[in-house]
Amino acid sequence: MSRPPADSLRTFHGQDPQVRCYRSHFSDCMEMRASSAVVASYLDRHDEWFRRCAAPMEVQALDSQAYVLTLGRFGNFGFEVEPTIALRLLPGHEGSYAIETVTLPAADPALAALYDVDFQAGLTLIDDVEQGRPATCVRWELDLTIWISLPKVITMLPDGLVQSSGDRLLRQIVRQISRRLTWKVQEDFHGSHGLVCPPRRRATF
Numbered sequence: 001m002s003r004p005p006a007d008s009l010r011t012f013h014g015q016d017p018q019v020r021c022y023r024s025h026f027s028d029c030m031e032m033r034a035s036s037a038v039v040a041s042y043l044d045r046h047d048e049w050f051r052r053c054a055a056p057m058e059v060q061a062l063d064s065q066a067y068v069l070t071l072g073r074f075g076n077f078g079f080e081v082e083p084t085i086a087l088r089l090l091p092g093h094e095g096s097y098a099i100e101t102v103t104l105p106a107a108d109p110a111l112a113a114l115y116d117v118d119f120q121a122g123l124t125l126i127d128d129v130e131q132g133r134p135a136t137c138v139r140w141e142l143d144l145t146i147w148i149s150l151p152k153v154i155t156m157l158p159d160g161l162v163q164s165s166g167d168r169l170l171r172q173i174v175r176q177i178s179r180r181l182t183w184k185v186q187e188d189f190h191g192s193h194g195l196v197c198p199p200r201r202r203a204t205f
Helices: 036-044 046-054 159-192
Strands: 019-032 058-061 066-070 074-076 079-081 084-089 096-102 115-130 133-149
Touching: 019 159, 036 046, 036 115, 036 133, 036 159, 046 058, 046 066, 046 159, 084 115, 115 159, 133 159
Parallel strands: none
Antiparallel strands: 019 133, 058 066, 066 084, 074 079, 084 096, 096 115, 115 133
8 A cells, every 4th residue: 555645644544554643641740939820921921932942943933822843853663754843832721721733834745644743732830839939830731642654664563563663752752842841941930030940850751
């Protein structure tokens, strides 16, 4: 079976053995040494910090809420992709925020035929107290799904090996766009507010 066209990669999952789907759920907490109101005000001004904190990833603004990110190279078995995705940071509502994928403008059909990414994240601000001072736990959860059209030769490998390889790829993506971004946002927030940043926590994933 030939590779599916770009606009049907998700549709061909389950029909074409070259199209594999990997899904995972991740969650973590970001400690902020300020009240939830101060944290919310900072998050609302993402146009001031998002591109800076996302470095070294390439970032371009699509509009006042959305950004295009080039994540870097990932892969196994000699097969590599350089995912580019568009994320929309939706306005906060009562201490809750959402980040979701949006359609890439003028996407390269050749690249779209190789991979697709669905990134759905939620952030919740939870009031806390640290040593008698206001603090906030930013609890985030991420549901991530990727579809990859693999070279035919890779599908000849044991299914479990192909799946575990894709799982590792998924974790690489999460480390790149979530864990690193989380730490940089933490540093940027505390630095811009003259606060001491909490020590870096070991990721829970």
